[in-house]
Amino acid sequence: MKMRFVSVAVCSLLFSGKAFAGWYHVENYEGFLGPNPIHFSIQTYDGFGSGITVEGSYFQDAKQTPITIYGRVSDGKLGLCEISDDKEFYRILTMGSKTPVDTSGCPFSLEMNETGATGTWSKGTEKYPVTLKKVASLDDTHDQKIDGSVDIPFWAQTATERFSGTYTSTGAGICMEKMQVIHKRSGRVAQEIRFKDEDCNAGMLMTPIYENVQKFTEKSSDTISVNFRDGRAGYSMDYVFNKKTKKYQHVK
Template sequence: MKNSRTLLYAIATLLIASSAHAGWYEVRNYEGTIGNLPVHVSLQTYDYNNHDDAGRWRVDGSYYYDAHRIPIPLQGKRQPNGDMQLCEATEPAAFGDSPAIPAASPAHPAPCPIALKISESGAAGEWRDDKRALPIALHQVGALNDTGLEPPAVVGAVQVPMWHHTKSHLLVGVYGTSKNCPLSMTALRLINLKNGQVDRDMKFDCGAGMVSTPIYANVYRANNPRHAIVLVKGGENGMGDDWDIAIEP
């Protein structure tokens, strides 16, 4: 069922986009390990759009351990030399909110445990809390960029783990380009949390997953826990639609 309404948050994000280019996504996807545990990592930076202010050093992201498949939102900052410090956050409570970084506690002693240095082909660093220090080794598997004056570029596999997940599924946005659609979320992949199998690829027309400034917020929680909201370009005044999609029976 489609629930079309003007998104105030979408208006705000559109206003920050320069009229000289179509979008604001600079995203790199990685696979690798933290310690000996396989992980998938996706990171979004803002160097082009916020080139002249402190926002250029912001980092949004999402990662999951392959054994568990629960997305962990990331919030952090990047240094001019490419170093990043990333905090593990919780899913935003509602659309338009930012992921919440928990305060340090005995159960969560290091809210910002990830230190990374980004290279052209990957990233390396350390995951550290007060008891352990685990090496991080990542290689880049995909990237997208629709900033600047050049046509949007997609390299490799760009499968974005959204901040929201359902009780049974990890929700992964599959992004691509085509002759008739410069950049869009072509499908929402439903990965079974229990067995890791792809239960379904939900196909979308051009414009899906292209409304929210953090790419990871283009799919968010619905009132019905078996559904999800997918943001799609268009709607009233061209500010965006939110589509209520049934994910689970």
């Protein structure tokens, strides 16, 4: 078990006394970007100083590679940008932009409604229609409510695998019940890791729900850290990839 660095946004909430009031309002969608089936997940906020009110993750079913998205929603209109590299991720989402974020030139332009969304994705000369249907949601800001099967496509990934967290509601609250390791090439589940977590704290630490699983590389081996809340700064459990068994093993 290790203590984990917590981002600027998380610290401000932890020490303001708001941390356990809940900050997760997440909606999952399935649909199409042009002819390509996609899974699409967004988390909405009241907003930060940069003006960002939405963060999320989506992937094309054929590629299984999560793409980090962020932007703003206003009067049902959603503009979303895509993160292109680690430097941009650190500058905009980890440290936070010091100036208001402009989403006018970003790929996604969507009209949201109660059941889904429609709009376009455009980049350069490419432009495709987008249609989305809401399939699940999670809200711990008020009534601790889950609708449907909530699987979170985490931002962390390796060259060959992505990671998905299944969230559930228990007598102790909402938390991540299990994490799946999914091969990008086949889309199949290669490993399933369940958490012995009676207090229901797994996957409930970081402000963006998509950052509750993080990837590090140590001594040429991929390490996956799962974040847990604990009433303080939180902690993590690490899983190291074993090259012989092709599985992630818990490091105590």
